[in-house]
Amino acid sequence: MAKTTNKESNKQPAKKVAAKNPKTKRKTATRKPKKQPFKQRFLRGLWSVTWKSSLAFIAFIIICGIYFDKKIERRLDGSTWTLPATLYARPLVLDLDKPLTKSALVSELKLLNYRPVSIVQDVGQFAVKGKEVVIYRRAFDFPDRSEPAALAIVDFNEHGISRIRDNEYNHLRQFRLDPLLLDRLNSKHIQDRVFIPFEKIPDLFINTLLLMEDRDFYHHQGVSPFAILRAFIANFKAGRTVQGGSTLTQQLAKNLFLTQERSLWRKFQEAYMAVLMDHKYSKDKILEAYLNEVYLAQNGATGIYGIGLASDFYFARPIDELRVEQIALMVAIIKGPSYYNPRRNPERALARRDLVLRLMVENNYINTAQYRVAVNSHLNLSNAKALNHRANPAFVSLLNRELNSGVPTQVSRQSGLSIFTSISPLAQKNAEKAIQQGIKRVQHKDQNDLQGAMVVTDREYAEVRAIVSGKDVKFSGFNRALDAKRPIGSLVKPAVYLTALNNGYKLSDTLSDKKIILKNSSGQRWQPNNYDRKFRGEVSLEYALVHSLNVPTVNLGMQVGLNNVINSLHKMGVDEKIPAYPSLVLGSVPLSPFQVAQMYQPITMQGVYKPLTIIRSIMSKEGSPIFQRSQHARQIFSPESVEVLSDTLHKVTTEGTARSLRWRNPGQYFAGKTGTTNNLNDSWFVGFDNDEVVTTWVGKDNNRSAKLTGSSGALVLFSDYMKTKKGK
DSSP states (O other), X not given: OHHHHHHHHHHHHHHHHXXXXXXXXXXXXXXXOOOOOHHHHXXXXXXXXXHHHHHHHHHHHHHHHHHHHHHHHHHHTSOSXXXXXEEEOOOOEEETTSOOOHHHHHHHHHHTTOEEOSSOOSTTXXXXXXXXXXXXXXXXXXXXXXXXXXXXXXXXXXXXXXXXXXXXXXXXXXXXXXXXXXXXXXXXXXXXXXXXXXXXXXXXXXXXXXXXXXXXXXXXXXXXXXXXXXXXXXXXXXXXXXXXXXXXHHHHHHHHHOOSOOXXXXXXXXXXHHHHHHHHSOHHHHHHHHHHHOEEEEETTEEEESHHHHHHHHHSSOGXXXXXXXXXXXXXXXXXXXXXXXXXXHHHHHHHHHHHHHHHHHTTSSOHHHHHHHHTSOOOOOOTTTTTSSSOXXXXXXXXXXXXXXXXXXXXXXXXXXEEEOOOHHHHHHHHHHHHHHHHHHOOTTOTTEEEEEEEEEXXXXXXXXXXXXXXXXOOSOOHHHHOOEEOGGGGHHHHHHHHHTTTOOTTOEEEESOOOEEOTTOXXXXXXXXXXXXXXXXXXXXXXXXXXXXXHHHHHHHHOHHHHHHHHHHTTOOSOOOOOGGXXXXXXXXXXXXXXXXXXXXXXXXXXXXXXSEEEEEOTTSOEEEEOOOOOEEOSOHHHHHHHHHHHHHHHHHSXXXXXXXXXXXXXXXXXXXXXXXXXXXXXXEEOSSXXXXXXXXXXXXXXXXXXXXXXXXXXXXXXXXXXXXX
């Protein structure tokens, strides 16, 4: 027990000792930290927030820079714009061996927007002096080679071109003009644009633009602090926004990548992208992109972007042919395309243009004489609708069909193609005029619904020179030339007679012209009659064709075999299924004007078949040839048979159903064939001279009577076309 008591007594004092030991107390007790001063704590917190925010901001800037850089690179390093295909007519070749009148050459030059002057000094000008025409041709990249701007002096006599000389008076055999721009093939996904490379932009245009919009362009790094400060001061003094501080590089960034939203975030993106672009690309590259992107006008629902298209829209000529006052107006419009719209606000635009001209002369960009001429010039704008109605929808429709059927898909879908066609601007103009005016001449008072179509093709190359699908030549709806399939009447007869001639028949052989009644397999009776309801007993093949007799033709068709006639039609390019009924030899088969033109092509080419085409060649955006029309051809009839037939068709125009051409077109040599269908529903005529085949149809869309025969309707339109072609 004492032992136990001693242990207990020993424990108690130990606790007391521990409690009283100051060292033990310091170890076990919790000490409160001493508070730092407020300023020190604030600075430490501020520093923490600052460096973390700085790191976040730097990371944000880097990420934005990478994102913006990739975005800029994708746009400016590749194809900046998806360009429409450019559609060109055939170039007019001045040749000593081919007939061409002086009036026809002048008409072509006017269609090409060459400027008539008294003395030729610049590209795109021409002058007429008596029997001489002086031309300063534009440079052009033809499919076979590029040709520079060149001057030519063309002399004429009563037969056509007598001499061609260059500017050093060396004699030339040929001289080729640049082709007419017919249209640009746009779509919902492709904007109408004309890309102008930097080296082809006139120096005066660039210098004037920088003078007015960004004088320090070649010295700043995409953003100009001085311009921003200058704009701030000007706006502060005016109490409103009167001047902007954005550089052309910033404007390009906004146009290519941003919206018109007014916010600090958009301004940040604009400035950042401008700095990146300035660092990554040359000043010339940036200017090129800007001038091909800048908005300059509104054409209906379509914006006019880039100086190339704007030059066409405002002045109907290329940018390198603009006069001083036109360059000044274009630069003036850039400041505010709506505010300085020269068509809506001509006085405002004129005042701004004159301001630009004054600064140009003050900075020695032009001399005083140029300034005086320019400042006294009117705006001289082109027709605002010219850009919308340049091409005829009929040949654009034909072109699209040929692109879809005869051109590889990987070619037709490329951006910026140059498509060279066989369309002749003069032939197209004359054909449109013949249809529009001719319909008015032949229609009766109660026939306002009369329509017409015309296809003009080349005899030598089987090319389409012109195509018109109705009297409203700019209407893009139903294409009668391609899709209106109507019975062709007597136009089929040359195929029947050619089948016979190719199988040993002679024009002197006789045919029966007596009453006949034919029965088909089901017992139905058919009795053909001649147009005049007369019978002549026995007639020669030549007489029957010249006078378009029906009964002898039916007898001839039955003799040579209907299947042989059908086979001839198929070889001539008719791809329709044709039933072997006797009525087919009188033209019961329905065809479109274009199909008829194809059918007659072998007749005009010594029996050689070539498919009609409108596309000659296609060039890539880079100027490389990527498609050439096939020269596919085959002999389907003997040249001797075709020559005999052609001579007979000439007699049709002198003593047969088309003999009115003798007094309508005196002195002109033609061959041709009229066609009239039952109830005078359709009036047809196919005629040809030495170089062209013209297929003409007149009728009504509702298939009611046109009250016209082939000679009183379609032939009149053919005659009008040939008169215009000859310059009458």
